[in-house]
Amino acid sequence: MGKKFIVVGASSGIGKSLAEQLLSEGHHVALLARRDKILKEFASKFNTDPKNRIALTVKYDTTQFANAKTVFSRILKEFGTIDGIYYASGVMPSVDPDEFSTEKDISMLNTNLLGAIAILNPAAEYFQSIGKGMIAGISSIAGDRGRRGAPVYNTSKSALNTYLEALRNRLAVKGVQVVTIKPGFVSTDMLKDAKVPDKGFLKPISPEIAAQTIIQKIASGSEEFYIPGRWAIVGLIIRNIPSFIFRKLNI
Secondary structure, eight states, X not given: OOOXXXXXXXXXXXXXXHHHHHHHTTOEEEEEESOHHHHHHHHHTTOOOTTOOOEEEEEOOTTOGGGHHHHHHHXXXXXXXXXXXXXXXXXXXXXXXTOOOHXXXXXXXXXXIIHHHHHHHHHHHHHHHHTOOEEEEEOOGGGGSOXXXXXXXXXXXXXXXXXXXXXXXXXXXXXXXXXXXXXXXXXXXXXXXXXXXXXXXXOOBOHHHHHXXXXXXXXXXXXXXXXXXXXXXXXXXXXXXXXXXXXXXXX
């Protein structure tokens, strides 16, 4: 019998691929995103049996924080139980080298960090109460250091890493798995205007491969990992570059 999951940010990118993989495995999945029409079209491919609708669509704006607990409770009532939640919602607007846009910065913090906290807090409370469950957050290797190109994007992901680690430390004794996922380059809309290698060690992977890897790693019990795995080497190097050298690098 399939499990029951929530995927926040299920209309595109890694979130959509995660939802597709989970649904293909026969799990029930609540699909959350703002683009309701896209969600419904996507869900229709899996809801072919009127007696067993495995894809539930929920129009949801991650920046409407006050709605998070109500939405989580609604899904719990619909499903009866929830086995895990993936937070895959994120934004990274283009920031010019000399630009300091508080508006853009707030939008990144609201979606990448505060939106995650708003929906993962009720999930944590629920999983704690039943003594099991899984929480996974899609962070980024960008959270490992303060890069000059996108200061607040880096900040939002670094803060998300800390939040997830704190949840992990708090909930491990309750039997709850909390997972931090740090993608490198993945071919999503977020990278469409970015200059990234098209071959070699840092070549982007598809969101489908990313999703497969994430699900496999979580099933194996992993709690924090890079995707693809080779980015762990990049992360290790970046984290250990002295600050006076790092600030001179164009990364």
